[in-house]
Amino acid sequence: MVTAIAEADKQEVQEAIESTRAGRVFVPRADIFESQDKLVVLADMPGVDESSVEITVENNILTLQGFVKAPVRDGYRPVLTEYGVGDFRRSFTLSNAIDREGIEAACKNGVLTLTLPKSKSLLPKKVTVKAVSD
Amino acid sequence: MLLQRISDGRFADNSLSNFWRSLSELDAARHNLNRLLTGDSAAGTSSEFPALNVWLSEDDALVEAELAGIEAEDIDISVTNDSLTLRGSRPAYALAEGERFHRQERGSGQFSRSLQLPFRIDADNVEANLSKGVLQIRVPRAESDKLKKIMVRPA
Numbered sequence: 056m057v058t059a060i061a062e063a064d065k066q067e068v069q070e071a072i073e074s075t076r077a078g079r080v081f082v083p084r085a086d087i088f089e090s091q092d093k094l095v096v097l098a099d100m101p102g103v104d105e106s107s108v109e110i111t112v113e114n115n116i117l118t119l120q121g122f123v124k125a126p127v128r129d130g131y132r133p134v135l136t137e138y139g140v141g142d143f144r145r146s147f148t149l150s151n152a153i154d155r156e157g158i159e160a161a162c163k164n165g166v167l168t169l170t171l172p173k174s175k176s177l178l179p180k181k182v183t184v185k186a187v188s189d
Numbered sequence: 190m191l192l193q194r195i196s197d198g199r200f201a202d203n204s205l206s207n208f209w210r211s212l213s214e215l216d217a218a219r220h221n222l223n224r225l226l227t228g229d230s231a232a233g234t235s236s237e238f239p240a241l242n243v244w245l246s247e248d249d250a251l252v253e254a255e256l257a258g259i260e261a262e263d264i265d266i267s268v269t270n271d272s273l274t275l276r277g278s279r280p281a282y283a284l285a286e287g288e289r290f291h292r293q294e295r296g297s298g299q300f301s302r303s304l305q306l307p308f309r310i311d312a313d314n315v316e317a318n319l320s321k322g323v324l325q326i327r328v329p330r331a332e333s334d335k336l337k338k339i340m341v342r343p344a
Contacts, residue, residue: 058297058298058299059238059298059299059300059301060238060239060278060279060296060297060298060299060300061238061296061298062238062294062295062296063294064240065240065255084294084295084296085292085294085295086282086290086292086293086294086295087290087291087292088282088284088288088289088290088291089288089289089291090285090287090288091287094291097258097282097295099255099257099258099295099322100257100322101255101256101257101321101322101323102255102321102322102323103321103322104321128244128251130246130247131244131245131246131251132244132245132246133242133243133244134243134244134245134250135241135242135243136242137240137241137242138240138241138242138255140242163258164257164258164259164260164319164321164322165255165256165257165258165321165322165323166257166258166322
């Protein structure tokens with residue numbers, strides 16, 4: 056059975072950090088899943104492409120930012136406004152298990168996909184048992 | 190409610206444009222307040238998907254929706270008389286063997302929304318454009334429904 060899409064309303068960032076940019080900032084909705092060798096973050100950032108996204112890692116904090124210009128429409132008047140338009144920002148704490156150098160990002164159809172590989176040293180290792188001849 | 194508000198727009202002239210803008214801001218504020226009152230905002234799925242923004246001019250309407258992660262071929266737009274229907278689906282991410290979700294906030298499934306505009310639509314000239322997960326539909330007013338100015342000649 057196919058269900059109807061139900062997701063939380065677009066939410067603005069609620070934090071005390073002073074912004075250096077004017078305008079509204081929203082929290083992108085995100086999915087995070089883990090496999091044996093990586094973590095994957097999918098973040099919805101409609102209006103953002105690879106040239107308007109910024110990903111930083113600082114002190115174990117991974118921050119995603121997407122910049123969106125709200126359109127100016129001369130000659131039009133808004134008659135229905137169900138969502139706001141502005142930048143996106145969200146931070147996640149990284150565990151030590153993530154290989155920072157190996158983080159990869161891609162942007163398609165307004166969805167940012169971040170692949171965070173786990174450090175090789177932390178991956179489960181197979182220990183081969185040698186036959187001991189006596 | 191939605192239909193009412195838009196069909197009322199038919200009579201709004203330019204001097205009322207500020208009024209409409211404040212009304213839509215008020216609407217957004219009311220929406221946020223509702224979310225606060227109904228409890229956990231993360232779990233609050235009060236509104237229909239997708240959320241829409243609509244602008245009107247004398248000749249057309251612009252309808253916008255945020256449809257991140259949806260391909261153009263998965264969106265179906267149909268027009269009848271004065272209403273526009275938007276249908277589509279976003280597939281759920283299928284976890285591979287050994288993968289598990291830590292967090293799942295992005296919705297998946299089907300959606301359908303209809304919108305009634307305050308004019309007859311010129312169905313042949315509706316244009317839809319999907320870029321970076323944002324859908325924009327330009328809905329032109331039918332020629333027969335355009336405002337006509339009648340010159341008064343001196344006798």
